[in-house]
Amino acid sequence: MTLFQNHLLSVILFTPTVGALLLLFIGKERDNAIRWIANIFGVLGFLVSLPLWFRYQPQGAAWQFVEHADWIPAIGATYFLGVDGFSMLLVLLTTLMGLIAILSSWTAITERVKEFYIFMLVLQTGMIGAFVSLDFLLFFLFWEVMLVPMYFLIGIWGGGRRLYSAIKFFLYTLVGSVVMLLGILALYFYVYTATGVYTFDITQFQQLTIPSNVQKWIFLAFFLGFAVKVPMFPFHTWLPDAHTDAPTAGSVILAAVLLKMGTYGFIRFSLPILPDASRAFVPMMIGLSLVGIIYGALVALAQTDWKRLVAYSSVSHMAMVMLGMFALTPVGITGSIVQQLNHGISTGALFLIVGIVYERRHTREISEYGGLSKVMPIYAAVFMIMTMSSIGLPALNGFIGEILILQGVYVVNKIWAAVAASGIVLGAAYMLWLYQRTMFGKIENPANEKLKDLNLREIATFAPLIALAFWIGIYPTPILRRLESSVTRVVLRVNSVYGPAMAKAAADCNNPPSAAAVAAAQANAPAGFTIEPPCTTEPAPAAPPRREGERR
Amino acid sequence: MTPITPYHYLVLSAALFMLGVIGVMTRRNIIIIFMSIELMLNAVNINLAAFSQQLHNAVGQVFAIFVVAVAAAEAAIGLGIILAFYRNKETLNIDEMNILRW
């Protein structure tokens, strides 16, 4: 059990790898055994990550579950893992979506089954690794590790122009990440000249004061790497191709997790390490985001390919995430993070939804469908819920993200918020039109008459997503609480306006409201509900606590 | 009886070594050649043991043990190669083994 106590992140990180290694020893013709093992490791991967949620302490240290070991001492690279609320949620999202993607492939993948699942599991390790690394070099390693399996997933099991798409995806991302590596190295050598220490320690980077002209160059280098991954307009064109041609599981992972690498990078690296540059580049970032929101939505409106439509909606939604982030307000950044989770859930589900009919009909042309509600009522209901989640209906998850983002942006600039909000109208337009063209009407294509509704396994893939969509929509407080300290740390770095207020909130926290006030609030509440005291803001951490024995 | 001096050992060793060399030179069966190589190695071992005794230094004997170990490993690999070769060519005649030629 000490393994779980002290090395939880390593366990989470390498569970899929163990699965992949195990699969190597299974004969490649034993498809069902392979499927079972892969699914078991998918579930196992999710189960071992669950303790993160329960053992994470919202008011605790900045970095939790920390692990530290030497890796390449000569250059100061270490095996340094740890999570805050933000990366913890992304790890959970990754393990869950990985599980769902694996489960959804049971019948979809019939060729080279063994390789497929091995790639899926390796990909899983790569993604988790990128989220839990606190060493920049380690992060970069995992960042690149993700590329390879994804490349093969698209290239081997994809459809359409899969080789073109796979190569485009690979090269595009690689170009971005090479430039990002330059940025990392620049930072690394800058830190050496400034302090005389070779280190890739992110927690130390986040406390540096770097001259702003240096910051700007490093920011641009990071920007290219992350913006390609997000993807931001105009670096987005690899995404529709990759999504369209990837197998369902690949699209799901790509949308739900891989795109989050970019936004994760911005929040984890660009904002706190390069605060001056982040502020300086706000107009550019916001401009690109606003263009992305409207542009993605309009282009989605013109699509005739179901998957490509969802892919362009992704462009629009991720632009919304970027918008909230660069509002540089606590609410905006919180919304941005929540929206990342939401996008993972709802867009992931939308790709699963396309995958279901693609598996049955082998076409993604919207005009091939129509009237599916009649033959696939459960499917129609799931699709409806996810459509609503995607267009941000209140009481579903998308709304919380959007409203936080827009409110966070609004207090900074009203015009930005107004433009971004119009993206919501367009979002409703293209999603409802898609829904109408595929689900409503009479069945005119005889091929659709005998389509089977969802089976139990397929329902099982959607059930957790639907539950999450409602949970985040109705009671997001537990999630938002876990994000507070991460967001506070970032905001305190980049936005000086909030310093005093957050300190005051922390002070209020120490003087809880009078017992009478609490009792009065409780009296109004119906039986069975407890009113929580309003204090949730964590005291602003002056500096992340330092573990003893850490390398300087 | 004259005492056995290092000189005797060296003569024995040299004779054994020459036997080995001649065996390697003249025989055509690779197994025999292999055994001749063993002879040469053991000649060296005798030398090592003799000088170790002479100089009161255990290093020589340790080295002899190493040689024995290496010889065993070499024999294993060599026999493996011979087996593989025999499977391919159905002969142990070393004149047939000229595929390393230009």
Add this chain to the structure above:
Amino acid sequence: MRFIWLIPLLPAAGALVNGLFGIRWFSRTVSGLLACATMAGALGLSLWAFSELLGLPADARVHDVVLGHWIPPMALQTAHDIGMFQVPWQFRLDPLSGVMILVVTGVGFLIHVYSTAYMKDEAPGGYARFFSYLNLFCFFMLVLVLGANFLVMFVGWEGVGLCSYLLIGFWYEKKSASDAGKKAFITNRIGDWGFILGMFLVFFTFGTLDFRAVADAAGAMPIESAGFGVLSIICLTLFIGATGKSAQIPLHVWLPDAMEGPTPVSALIHAATMVTAGVYMVARNAVLFQHAPHVMQIVAIVGALTALMAATIGLVQNDIKRVLAYSTVSQLGYMFLATGVGAFAAGIFHLMTHAFFKALLFLGSGSVIHAMAGEQDMQKMGGLRKYMPVTFVTMMIGTLAIAGIPPLAGFFSKDEILYQSFLNNRFLWLIGAVTALLTAFYMFRLILLTFYGTYRGAPWARVAAPAAAMEAAAHGVRHPLDGQAQKDDHEVSHGAADVRAAGHAHAWHGPHESPRAMTVPLMALAVGAIVAGFLGIPQALKGANTIEHFLAPSFESHTAAAREAGAGAAAGAEHGPGAAAAEEGAHHLSTAGELGLMVLSVLIAVAGVLAARRFYFTHPELPDRLAARWRGAHALLFNKYYVDELYDATAIKGTVAGGRGLWTFDRVVIDGAVDGSGWLTRVSAWGSHMFDKHVVDGLVNLVGWIAEEGSFFVRRLQTGLVQNYALLMVVGVFAFLTLYLVAR
């Protein structure tokens, strides 16, 4: 009152159970009963809560229930300092929401009962789906009215939009239905755009989203009579939201199309409750609006124009539900006119009475459509009075009520609005009066065309079924095609009509009275349409105007300072239409004047009725003659001023074309740049490949060639025989040894 949170949750539970299990396993009876039971429970709880509310002293009539955090506090800057953005799940019962929950649960319950009969031709799955949606709608509507802050209200606000979308498109196999649903949702979303921007500005200005806190804070601010201040912008954006939800110009286009839904849906959502949400929202933020007189002016003008425009369109429509739809738009315009002139209580009063008589009219029309097996064209009805007496009498009551004939409900509420607008602006009053005339006219046109005169509809089989089938065969293609043609225009998936379209497989026995489950709600609503008005008998008629006094606390701010400021401002602002309490304002007519206006409005209504009688009863050829003479005007009205066509040509086509254009741009320019850089890389790769192959590799090969030729002789030494090599080695060793020994 502690349990008001159960009021919305009951229908939600019903929706959940019906949606999860009902569609697959429940019979019609079970799902219908379940839905009605949840609504009955909600109604009971509402009545209980309302009576408790009445038991409180007038200025303490407010009760909050907090269910928990929705969005926990987060620091966010506002106009003044750093505030805390937080939203609790909070419900609030006060007079305004009290009235609204009664309307929603009351009318909602009756319509649920009515639907059990109306929808009986649906398959059990569809039946359960229908009730699941209907229950869900009631849930969201109750959340909307009970929400204590903007965000909770917005949950209901968007949720009712969703249910409206689902229910309009209930018969999703029909393209027009799913189109109409989509149109409704997207048009509403455009309004929501305004709503959320208003909401953001509310937070930015006040640092809270709670209605009461906002009202208190706004009450302390000066009235923006000079120009457009921040309150005006808030109100304007919120009003954009209201125009979307309540179908006001310019976002009114979705409501008439929404008649594609089943008739009970039209009655509940598109007449009684959801469409009035905009009015409710404006009334809920009465204090804000009172401080933004210019926006109030805009609200009043938009309301009046909408009322007039919709009424004129209603004059010439032939579809019975469309007439009612335009009448709804028009009456909603009235409500906005009322709120715009500061008579919030009158607006809500009219909302309430309208809920009764318009739901009654819609349900009555549903009964007629049911009787006519799906026929909606009034030209094909007539003389139905003798076939369906209950429907006729109840619809007549509804019509008299909407026309404003005393002492029915519509008279009091409409008259109050006209009176208040007369005080405020004579021109607006004139528009309102003309609209009243038109309303009386087109409503009696509806009644006369439907229930009087001779029957003009399709003949029905008086013979047994097999003979009817033969008759259908004899008619050949024409009969079924008739049905098909209708199917495209009108609501027909409604079972009985399907049967008819399929060629008399099951004979239609002619118009008939509807079953009791349908007529009883009609009667109940008719009672409501008669008595609801007595809540608001004006003082001029020695009444107490109960409802106005009851609602008044909901339209005021509650801090003493704010109240004083408000009163001072009201006294100061001579022309402020938002002068807080209208009955105490500078504008006040004598009782005689008020009575005079009242008589005038009755006369107007009677004139409308008489005109309709002349046009459609005594001289039925007149309308056609007029239509022929004023062909342009008639076409303009008949085609709803071509607004749909205008939007289609500009906004919709523009957006779609923009999307296509950008898609091409995306492929050609942006992706072209990406592919182009890939191509450039490949070209340069080819170039360096050629260089490599011919120049660099050439040099390497040259060196290799020289080495090869040189080695030709040397390699002879390589015999391949191990023993040769060994011999050479030995010889070498000896040679070196010899050399060594000699040289030493």
